[in-house]
Amino acid sequence: MSNSKPKLAMYWAASCGGCEIALANIHEAILEIDSHFDFMFCPCLLDTKKSDIEALPDGAIFLTLFNGALRTEENLEMAELLRRKSQVLVAFGSCAATGGIPALANHHGIASVLETAFCDAPSVDNPERLIPGISSHVPEGELELPPFLSRVLAVHEAVTVDYTMPGCPPEPEQIIAVVRHVASGVPLPPAGSLLGCSDRAVCDECQLEKRNVLAERLIRPFGAVPEPGWCLVEQGFSCLGNATRGGCQALCPSAHMPCTGCYGALDRDADPGAVALSALAAALDPGDTAGRDEAALHARLAGALAGVADPLGTFYRYSLAATVVADRTPEVDQ
Amino acid sequence: MSQRITIDPITRLEGHGKIEIFLDDSGEVANAYFQVPELRGFESFCVGRHAEEMPNITNRICGVCPEAHHMAAAKAVDAAYGVECLPAAKRIRELIYSSFYVTDHTTHFYCLGGPDFIVGPDAPASERNVLGVIRKVGLDIGKQVIDCRKRNHELIKQLGGRGVHLCGAVPGGWAVALTREQQAEFRTCAEQNVAFARFSLQAFDDIVLKNREYLDLILSDLYRHETHSMGTVDAAMAPNFYDGTVRVVDTLGNEIALYEPASYLDHVAEHVEPWSYLKYPYLKRFGWKGFVDGQESGIYQATPLSRLNVADRMATPLAQAEFERFYETFGARGAGPNGRNLPVHHRLATHWARLIELLYAAERMAELLDHPDICDPNVRRAVEARAGVGVGSVEAPRGTLTHHYETDERGVLTRVNLIVGTTNNNAPISLSIMKAAKGLIHGGKATEGILNKVEMAFRLYDPCCSCATHALGKAPLELVLRRAGNGELLDRITRG
Numbered sequence: 001m002s003n004s005k006p007k008l009a010m011y012w013a014a015s016c017g018g019c020e021i022a023l024a025n026i027h028e029a030i031l032e033i034d035s036h037f038d039f040m041f042c043p044c045l046l047d048t049k050k051s052d053i054e055a056l057p058d059g060a061i062f063l064t065l066f067n068g069a070l071r072t073e074e075n076l077e078m079a080e081l082l083r084r085k086s087q088v089l090v091a092f093g094s095c096a097a098t099g100g101i102p103a104l105a106n107h108h109g110i111a112s113v114l115e116t117a118f119c120d121a122p123s124v125d126n127p128e129r130l131i132p133g134i135s136s137h138v139p140e141g142e143l144e145l146p147p148f149l150s151r152v153l154a155v156h157e158a159v160t161v162d163y164t165m166p167g168c169p170p171e172p173e174q175i176i177a178v179v180r181h182v183a184s185g186v187p188l189p190p191a192g193s194l195l196g197c198s199d200r201a202v203c204d205e206c207q208l209e210k211r212n213v214l215a216e217r218l219i220r221p222f223g224a225v226p227e228p229g230w231c232l233v234e235q236g237f238s239c240l241g242n243a244t245r246g247g248c249q250a251l252c253p254s255a256h257m258p259c260t261g262c263y264g265a266l267d268r269d270a271d272p273g274a275v276a277l278s279a280l281a282a283a284l285d286p287g288d289t290a291g292r293d294e295a296a297l298h299a300r301l302a303g304a305l306a307g308v309a310d311p312l313g314t315f316y317r318y319s320l321a322a323t324v325v326a327d328r329t330p331e332v333d334q
Numbered sequence: 335m336s337q338r339i340t341i342d343p344i345t346r347l348e349g350h351g352k353i354e355i356f357l358d359d360s361g362e363v364a365n366a367y368f369q370v371p372e373l374r375g376f377e378s379f380c381v382g383r384h385a386e387e388m389p390n391i392t393n394r395i396c397g398v399c400p401e402a403h404h405m406a407a408a409k410a411v412d413a414a415y416g417v418e419c420l421p422a423a424k425r426i427r428e429l430i431y432s433s434f435y436v437t438d439h440t441t442h443f444y445c446l447g448g449p450d451f452i453v454g455p456d457a458p459a460s461e462r463n464v465l466g467v468i469r470k471v472g473l474d475i476g477k478q479v480i481d482c483r484k485r486n487h488e489l490i491k492q493l494g495g496r497g498v499h500l501c502g503a504v505p506g507g508w509a510v511a512l513t514r515e516q517q518a519e520f521r522t523c524a525e526q527n528v529a530f531a532r533f534s535l536q537a538f539d540d541i542v543l544k545n546r547e548y549l550d551l552i553l554s555d556l557y558r559h560e561t562h563s564m565g566t567v568d569a570a571m572a573p574n575f576y577d578g579t580v581r582v583v584d585t586l587g588n589e590i591a592l593y594e595p596a597s598y599l600d601h602v603a604e605h606v607e608p609w610s611y612l613k614y615p616y617l618k619r620f621g622w623k624g625f626v627d628g629q630e631s632g633i634y635q636a637t638p639l640s641r642l643n644v645a646d647r648m649a650t651p652l653a654q655a656e657f658e659r660f661y662e663t664f665g666a667r668g669a670g671p672n673g674r675n676l677p678v679h680h681r682l683a684t685h686w687a688r689l690i691e692l693l694y695a696a697e698r699m700a701e702l703l704d705h706p707d708i709c710d711p712n713v714r715r716a717v718e719a720r721a722g723v724g725v726g727s728v729e730a731p732r733g734t735l736t737h738h739y740e741t742d743e744r745g746v747l748t749r750v751n752l753i754v755g756t757t758n759n760n761a762p763i764s765l766s767i768m769k770a771a772k773g774l775i776h777g778g779k780a781t782e783g784i785l786n787k788v789e790m791a792f793r794l795y796d797p798c799c800s801c802a803t804h805a806l807g808k809a810p811l812e813l814v815l816r817r818a819g820n821g822e823l824l825d826r827i828t829r830g
Binding site: 014015016017018019020021022025027028071072074100101102104105107108110112113114116117118121122123124125126130131132133136138139140141143145146148168169171172220221222223224225251252254255256257260309310312313314317 | 338354356364365367369371372373374375377378379380381382383384386387390391394395396397398400415480483484487494495496497498499501502504505506509510598599602603604605606607608609610611613615622714715716717718719738744745746749751753
């Protein structure tokens with residue numbers, strides 16, 4: 001089927017399908033995509049097969065929105081294939097950009113993931129501690145499963161990414177804005193840029209009032225009932241809005257829930273967890289430090305930070321692929 | 335020499351579920367394997383997290399049904415921290431959840447499972463999709479489906495905080511209360527949902543039940559299995575999606591278990607096969623007997639059909655009338671033990687059961703919104719973390735969903751176990767595929783029509799291997815016949 005419109009593809013690797021649902025949630029505007037593009041490959045929505053993609057000349061796809069992290073060899077192959085076939089490859093959503101939730105597995109390692117699921121889960125009946133493998137003999141022949149990569153990768157760790165569109169998932173309004181921009185023919189920003197987000201923090205989009213007070217200590221979402229209309233950080237909640245890139249219109253804080261950082265660090269070159277922690281620490285009241293000894297200061301700090309019992313899941317929730325912190329390799333496991 | 339047929343339901347991404355069928359020397363089906371070649375490992379990497387963050391982490395298991403994981407996680411955290419959910423917050427959770435059910439069942443009926451019937455199982459593949467449904471039922475239906483998704487999505491976003499991965503759950507409560515304006519707006523939404531559900535049931539009646547050929551297909555042995563049924567019920571033994579006790583009835587309709595979700599380990603265990611990353615739950619009372627159905631097998635199903643099979647009634651009046659008509663149609667009404675209905679084992683009836691659930695969910699929304707305290711602002715309170723064990727369970731659209739957490743004194747997770755909706759049906763899906771393949775593929779021959787009828791055997795479960803087969807659109811198939819020894823290509827049929 002020939003089509004003179006530029007080809008658009010959307011692929012999912014290790015992901016949940018939420019990026020596709022975000023696209024579907026542009027509702028009627030999905031017809032605009034159809035009018036501007038030949039939407040020719042999207043496993044969730046359309047029927048084109050991998051072999052059809054392989055048959056295309058290199059660069060035949062104008063734009064590929066690649067979502068999901070790379071967990072299996074097959075995910076990696078698809079990233080390489082779509083990179084070859086696409087003029088513009090976008091890492092779409094938090095998993096593709098920085099690993100997202102699936103990359104939390106990098107702290108545990110694949111061996112631990114498999115043992116937990118198949119041997120140690122309380123409901124499992126598996127006395128022989130059998131773990132599914134890439135090749136199994138059954139009476140009728142051999143059955144195969146794709147092998148896992150030793151760690152979860154963000155897409156840019158495997159192939160060149162032209163643009164990154166953050167969010168878990170990217171907000172529908174941002175998706176349609178990017179599609180309109182690309183369709184308009186207006187030149188695209190320099191390669192490597194972020195699309196579909198703000199260059200300011202979530203805090204800048206947040207309507208909650210800042211009273212310029214420091215919080216005494218950090219508390220978890222269940223630790224207090226937040227006062228409506230007042231900045232969550234100033235109330236002590238571990239809201240990452242100050243260190244996180246905007247573009248979502250501060251959805252979570254608007255519902256009185258802390259920002260968990262899904263649009264990624266505002267400063268792309270910085271370690272995402274470190275900047276989030278620094279931003280929160282700066283919002284804490286150090287108290288009266290005059291004349292107090294170091295031990296007392298440490299105790300004060302520890303108390304203030306006791307509201308974060310899981311720094312990794314709080315500050316690196318979506319970024320454990322592309323960051324080196326807590327990256328457990330097989331050597332470290334041993 | 336034996337042959338092999340590979341059906342890749344989502345050919346372009348082998349990572350999300352495939353079927354391998356082996357043929358014997360005479361070209362008859364020797365065995366069929368449904369494989370799930372994907373695992374992300376939430377049970378492992380959620381250890382170490384703040385328990386109260388689980389609603390926001392596990393909703394990323396599935397972007398199509400994040401509401402189910404969000405609610406099951408919220409309930410597991412409530413239990414682990416030892417707090418009761420505030421009444422108004424519980425109503426809001428169930429309201430959101432019912433609204434989600436309306437969108438989810440609508441999507442499945444009009445975009446995935448329904449087209450097989452509405453357009454016809456033998457219609458060209460290019461017609462068997464939502465556009466074909468629109469052509470058959472009328473253009474207005476397309477608009478109604480989009481509107482239904484949109485208005486319920488708006489409710490979920492307003493009350494849940496976000497459009498896809500909602501963020502409203504807090505231990506013992508909900509982040510925001512319902513305003514009077516929202517109550518009025520959502521009441522209209524609920525009424526529109528009820529009307530839409532009735533329209534959908536009428537369409538099913540007119541197009542499917544009044545068509546002898548379709549009815550024969552539903553009643554045919556090809557799509558019939560006798561397995562036990564599981565579902566969550568309220569105190570009056572009516573299905574409830576958000577809360578209740580888990581009831582299991584056997585293949586004959588006898589109640590064989592009624593338990594609090596917290597005791598799930600006494601009733602359910604999971605079998606492991608070396609060739610799939612998805613486990614196989616079964617009833618411990620019978621044990622794992624392999625891939626066989628029947629009264630002595632431990633295999634059960636957890637689907638819209640099984641939820642009706644375990645129920646004595648529906649909790650809302652319009653759904654109750656449909657429930658009675660359903661069992662009447664199959665000659666099963668009141669024909670089981672103790673005056674209960676006999677379980678219906680015709681798997682294609684799951685589509686009809688799904689529409690009855692759609693109607694119940696819509697009626698339930700209206701009931702909740704009419705509650706005098708639905709706008710009670712007291713939805714959130716301060717609680718304390720503690721060392722504890724919590725099991726949270728809801729009926730996900732695709733089956734009973736169980737989250738099991740163990741925490742230390744800081745509320746940090748030390749152990750996590752999950753049995754998700756589709757996993758319950760892993761063994762029944764395998765059985766259904768096997769039966770359809772054996773009944774349809776003969777003499778080494780498979781046609782495109784056969785391909786679709788095999789696909790229908792697993793599509794009725796609305797399987798969510800990673801949401802692959804239940805978003806908008808249909809799963810394309812590729813069927814390859816190869817000679818086992820040298821891999822020689824004998825035949826290739828593609829449909830898409």
